[in-house]
Amino acid sequence: MAPAVLIIVVLRLWPLVLGVNFSFTGDGELNGTPVGLGNYLELAADPLFRTSLRNVGLLVLLLPVAVAIPGLLATFIYLRVPGHRVYRSVYFFPAVLSPVIVGAIFNLMLGYDGPVNAALGAIGAGPVDWLGDPDVAMFTVVGVHVWATFGMALVVFLAGFSTLDASLLDAARVDGASLGRVIWHVIIPSLTRTIQFVFVTTMIGMLTSMFGLLFVMTSGGPEGSTYLPEYYIWHEQGQMNRPALASAASTVLFVVMLVVGLLQISLLRRSGRQD
Amino acid sequence: MRQQRWWAVLMVAGLAVTGCGSAARTESPSSGKASQEQRKLVVWDWKSGEPAAATYIEKAKADFAGRHPGVTVEFVAQPFDQYYTLLGTAIQSGKGPDVMLFNGGGQIRDRADALLPLDQYVAADKSRLAGWDAFSKDGKIYAAPVTLQGHPIYYNKALYEKAGLDPAKPPATWDELLESCAAIKKATGATCFALGNKEGAGIQFWMSGLGSGILTPQEYDDWIAGKRDWSSPHVRRIFELWKEAQDKGLNNEGANSTAMFTDIFRVFETGKAAHIIGLMSDVGHWKDFGEFLPPDKIGVMQAPVDSEGATPSLPYDGGIGYGVAKWTKDPELAADLVRSLTSTGALTAFYAKAGAIASDTTIDVSQAGPAVATIVQQIKAGKPALHVALSSKTLDLMGRLSQQLLSGSATVDEVVEQLAASDRAG
8 A cells, every 4th residue: 555655646646746836936037936826827818828728629529520430430340331341450550650650641741732732723622721721720630630540449439339239230221221320229329338438538639649740740830720738838848948837737737637537537437327 | 535535635735835846946056076077078969960960079079088088978969849848857957968059049048047157168269259149148158159040042043044034133122022033933933932931930031031121220230239119110011021922922832831941941942932041050051952953053142122221231140059057067177068069170070061151250161152152251241130139939929920921810010019019028
């Protein structure tokens, strides 16, 4: 018991408390001087930080899309569309690529004079500044993140499908149900727990693992439109030499994650009770 | 349940001690006898791992070893995009390298608290090296310059020839530039400027590259001296022209998503744009362009004049330089390593291999080609670059606002107002 408590206190809680402590001190000439809520007030007034929090909200809104894509593809694989064995490995393949490589590949593809815009031009559509238009860039990065990570969710869905009672599907087919009705009335209710699990893991992934992609693809730009709290913390700490302000931002992120985490736990508990 | 309460109490206790610590250590450096025993110096930079800098580092090491045979010097090359993050962590912990590389301007001034003033150690080098101002704060020198960094406007003479223009006589005014660019566009399809503003750095190059043709000499000097009049029409004009260039299609398309160092120089080299505001240290300059453009096809022009009374000059400062950490055990030994890193022998090697305009004014550059000759010729009348006088915070903001100007989501008035407020806040 004692060593475990010691590890938790020294390696987990103490750094956390130090970080929170730093957030109430000043930077630069005020280094070490208590400034009360000064850093938090500065964060509240900083449009860049507000954008980063808004983007967290956007990620939560985009979550259903990020879950629906692997869910649908897994359904098609399960229903044995032609070539389903190939799809299984192809869809999973990006999951083993580093975000840096994925970012570099998509930077090339989505460049203003890159192949994607060339293809659009060939069909008569105008070029899109995928990474340079502030209204588009965040969706581009999230899209690439989903592309790179949905393989793992797909595997979880396929594992869920393996527990599905095939006789239910057969019964639906015998009754002449369309594909849409099969998905809505048979597959989704049978996979509730799997869907909830994928929701939780995808949300964690989106909130904590997009730094690499952001760093490579947009560096927070254009116009700061793709900032996320993680990127903001890195920027203030390293580039702007504001460690105390960065500590305040990480404390806010910690609270956000805590709230999201507690919501997730309550969600899982509720689903547990249903069983 | 009881356990949960226990954790909550612990958290609250942790939060209760807030406000009585510091993010960075403020200890003074250790001094005295221990320093005599220092047999190893650690240097952090982002250059020593590059092949072009290998001979430079070897020469500096040999110079230092000749005077301090028993001391080992270890160079740790960090990735540049992580450099200041890593350095920030080292500074906060009060432990780290003895000697470190800095960019001139805000990057070193923001961290001067962690550095040792070098005035007494580098006094003998003051007249030989140029670019000290970029490494000074409040009258004290914190690093010795290795290169000079400036923003010459390079142009592609081959495109001028194709458009029937005289490549030996580049445009001297903004209006002439517009005319030349129109002719080049018509004859070759190339845009006027190669602009990469993905990181928001394009505006810095623009401000400093073109500023001397827009501000009057008095305004320019006042700006550098910290008396910046953001309400001046000439200051506003810098941002107006930035927007005008975009609106008139003078820039390559997609400037806000084109990276400066990996992409935009390629646009210029391959003849897709006629001009680029480049660099003169060891990247983004004539030697880099030489892969596609032979030296005789690369011209260097002065800032085109846009306002009456403006006198164009080469904008330059100290580029990169080595400083000494406050916590080093033997300041004299570390400062001596800095002197070796800025010795004439070492800097000559850096110039020869990397093509950098070194800070040493005694190096002979007569063999380097016409572009270098033009730049060196302009150094004497040159002035510090405008953007270097701004704080890192204002530069960061300027990067984002410049992207808004390009995309049309902010007006010049809004941009100037916000920058003025940020500059006043310091």
